[in-house]
Amino acid sequence: MNDELKPYKNILANVARHVTLTESEKELFCSLLRPKKLRKRQYLLQEGDVSRYETFVDKGLLRTYYLDHNGIEHILQFSPENWWTSDLVSFNTGKPSKLSIDALEDSELLQIDKPGMDLLFGRVPKFERFYRIQFQNALVAYANRVVSHLAESAEERYLELSGHCVGLENRIPLKYIASYLGVTPEFLSRLRRKLTKKK
Amino acid sequence: MNDELKPYKNILANVARHVTLTESEKELFCSLLRPKKLRKRQYLLQEGDVSRYETFVDKGLLRTYYLDHNGIEHILQFSPENWWTSDLVSFNTGKPSKLSIDALEDSELLQIDKPGMDLLFGRVPKFERFYRIQFQNALVAYANRVVSHLAESAEERYLELSGHCVGLENRIPLKYIASYLGVTPEFLSRLRRKLTKKK
């Protein structure tokens, strides 16, 4: 690989999962990326702002959450390394976001803005496919979460999460996992104790 | 309006909410539609099949549901008149659907298949925008449902549903509403009694 592209190793591998790029396409793509660092607790996006970037997490961990009418946070998504994040709807409509995104750990990101995306789509149409797949995956992820709330108990949802994202359940503070699962921190604490006893 | 287009009044009005079509574009669009009638309890799509059409409900009522590992149905969506339905993911990937769709009432539908969509996108590019909006709306709808399960009690979810889709809560049998909300029919029955007493 071209030495200049080395900093983009992870994101290129991520793209390669769905589309195959030539060297010059890779270079074009990477030239449109903007690196960004985020300290723990910093916002990537605040409710009310417009989401102007699609963001790839090269290192670190972000969370996407919704603030309800009682001021309580509900986590919709965790984004560790090699995940994309943004408010897809705000990004595409240009309307203010109802979601917030912030860093749970110091993170290193790569961002592409809308003009960059449009340029990319014009020059490398197969990226449209890549983006459509991202959109689909987001839809599937949400649909699966709806089903898991309809069909499963908190215990099952927890096991699913910790099975699906191995390692993540020790890396993320309990209270955030509880928020993601839709239970209280106290209850998740008891749940964990019960599960460790079982083994 | 051209007399030939009258049977397509509803769907054209629906499209017009997002894109403006010329008369000849309308004619092209309608020529690609295939009418279909469905009797109560008939399937539009069965788990394992590939979703080959985007379907507009002209009349009637459909439901989309997921069958869990215990054989229990979990309703993800109701689609009354003037709604679109399909398994977006199966339609776009060509993979077998994990969802099923069937009719809760005798229904009249209009369908367009993938070749029709592609032809339409080629000749009338603004339809891509329309389709993208459909996709976004589906994403938002799922995201909202996740939030409603994280943030709200069954009672709040019920009030939200009956407020949002006025009339629908008397039209849909209780057990299906319970399945949509993620509660047992028994519990929803008690909930309703409690709510009518309140007034």
Next chain:
DNA sequence: CGTCTATTTGAATGTACTCAAAAGCGGTGG
């Protein structure tokens, strides 16, 4: 080290479920 926040533990409570049975309702056939 002290302060602040996160986690754990306990006790009481509320929300929603299960199982069982009765009542209601719609369609079908005699």
Next chain:
DNA sequence: CCACCGCTTTTGAGTACATTCAAATAGACG
């Protein structure tokens, strides 16, 4: 047109899952 059957809805009683509030303990960070 009525009687019956099957399915939906309601009601009751007991139980399990999950929350609230309060307090103790443990960890993180300056």
